[in-house]
Amino acid sequence: MITLNHYLVLASLLFCIGLYCAIAKRNAIGILMGIELMLNAVNINLIAFNRFLVPGETTGHMFAIFVIVVAAAEVAVGLAIIINIYREKLSSAVEDFDWLKW
């Protein structure tokens, strides 16, 4: 019998993997991948809460859809920024993005 807790623990595991990926990656695209993992984990949480606590309603589904929309917008803009920075620095490692440090 799979309960709500199973889904929540699984989602928090995925979220922490994504967090590790976002903290510990050197490549900016790797960091974006970590952020996508975290957003996915959040979506699992939202759907699981919707399914177990208020089945029949769609609030959790709507939230998940908006998370997906924002994630798609975020990854498009993020990649465009990375490509733009790459033109200037010829690198996609976050340690090289240090204009604001002096």
Next chain:
Amino acid sequence: MSGMASPVIFWVLAVVTVGAGLAVALTRNIVHSALFLVLTFIGTAGFFMLLEADFLAAVQILIYAGGVSVLLVFGVMLTRHGNIKLSNPLNRYKITGGIVAALLLLLTGGLILYSEWEVSPEALREQESTVSAIAVSMLSEYVIPFEAAALLLLVALIGAVLLAKGVKHSK
């Protein structure tokens, strides 16, 4: 199957998804990371199907496994790397980041296990398809957020195109 899918499917999906997630974080080749990320997205879609969110599962595969991963692979392609086998290394925060992530996992895991949820008795029953319910609420209760999301996507994508194209400096 009385509403709740079989535990075997859940555990298989959980092992595949978490394993692929770990591989995304630990692989040193960024193309492999992207491929494992696709596997994670498909595993998540499997969880959505287990949770009887059929529309979300389809959206997940279309947008994430189809769109976002292709965008990421294009990003990899457009930024040149010396040696692709070492293109996605860990930085100097690998130990600190691991500790932070493990602590957060312990914290959330503990909170989850100590919380008591009021699980609805309806949850044991098999649910109907969610597509029409989502359609109704999207065009009635959530119509303003729906339009705002459409505008956000338009603005973000135009902005992304402009940014990626680069500004031409006119003298």
